[in-house]
Amino acid sequence: MQLSYPTFEERLVMRLAALTELSRSDRVKLQEAAQSSFVISEEKPLKLSGPSGRSRLLVVDGWLARSTSHQDGRRQIIGFYVPGDVISPGMALKPVITTDLTSVGQATLCPAPEGQSLARAYAAAADVEQAYLHRQVARLGRMNAFERVEDWMWEMRDRLLLSGMAQPQAFQLPITQDILADVLGLTPVHVNRTLKLLREVGVLTWRSGYVRFAHEGASSQVACEELGSRSSRASGGTPFTGQA
């Protein structure tokens, strides 16, 4: 079980320092910023495109989701913002697509302080965010349900690890299966079945908001192999349940 998380200050410094060398003064600014944080109530959409959302924000606690939806109810979550992530407003001259930003549960944010080295960190964060978008495209375009779920789980582990919000083989996942379905472009029912499969095959378990990997560092590559060996065996009752 997760014993304790880093403090708000520690998360921000930890995460952003991983991107660039932060000057001492900028680290102090981050810690000060964390003091003046504010809470976003559950499921209340943020308007970042308007004049109010012209400033950059930092996530200090909770998860935020960027999503888009049709009027027929279909919804796609583009991605999440987790503690330490930078939310940039964007100039949004011509809305190629409109996205909403909502908090998952309750989230705490703070205005992003300015600074020499922080500017570099924000730029790097934008690059990383783009890379994760690329990966999300690849995931949705060319991976099956099994691979999508596993790949995504490892990705979140990696990201949360940077701000101390995860352990090497486990992390807290504060979303429902419905939401995960909207992230991975699947139906809730099929997400549920896929999770069951991941559990049976011995990849990971997700119970009461807590994800635990059965084995260390397995990238999406393993997912492919698992899948290949499973299907070649025609059907798989696989031993090896996850450890407690």
Add this chain to the structure above:
Amino acid sequence: MQLSYPTFEERLVMRLAALTELSRSDRVKLQEAAQSSFVISEEKPLKLSGPSGRSRLLVVDGWLARSTSHQDGRRQIIGFYVPGDVISPGMALKPVITTDLTSVGQATLCPAPEGQSLARAYAAAADVEQAYLHRQVARLGRMNAFERVEDWMWEMRDRLLLSGMAQPQAFQLPITQDILADVLGLTPVHVNRTLKLLREVGVLTWRSGYVRFAHEGASSQVACEELGSRSSRASGGTPFTGQA
């Protein structure tokens, strides 16, 4: 039929001026840059992550594709760069995912000139690129084959229109169906069938590298309606808690 395209200079100015007001001197810089363009031979991957690729580039002719691929052969094209687009290197500290940049057919590039107003244009271009990534995620995650193809076609029309590389109802599409399949996360066979359907339903035709829309301005919204009226309902979405 396409009578003639704008000159290299015109494309760059046209496209970037649509993002921000360009100063007179910066427009001149763009025109000069277009003079010193170089050609990328067909299907030769560019290495933009290395030290050589530290500079920003502008596309003046042809299409480039950013893609990623598994070792089992599956390939996903993240997106295209078309004339007027800005290719930024990215700091790529930790490769969350590795992507290749290859030219589709033959492409012409030039180094991106620096300038006060150009800097704003590049920033805006980056924002727009991110918006198109969001849209690509939504397309792959929550649209069926029919909608994906139509939505993508309109998107490319819109983008090419900005640099004068398209007409309101037609544009030249220099790719194969195989490549389109890798963009939309489908198989070539199904792309072919979907194109046939789009043709029969009277949405668009694509013959000898030339796309022509049957009707004016139909967004992806129309795709949904078409689909709905034509046969069974589109794949239902996942309603969210507390919907209206």
Add this chain to the structure above:
DNA sequence: CGCGTTCTTGACTGCTTTCAAAGATGGTGG
């Protein structure tokens, strides 16, 4: 303890893939 949300599971449907092969298309050389 009751109720709403979330999680599971089963049975069936269907969109997309797979496998295979025939039909265009375009460029090249005789």
Add this chain to the structure above:
DNA sequence: CCACCATCTTTGAAAGCAGTCAAGAACGCG
């Protein structure tokens, strides 16, 4: 000018992965 070849486009039939519909079980909360 036409045969020839590689590439690309079309089409059919069958299989599979994911979606749909429905209902029961488990969970959390006041």
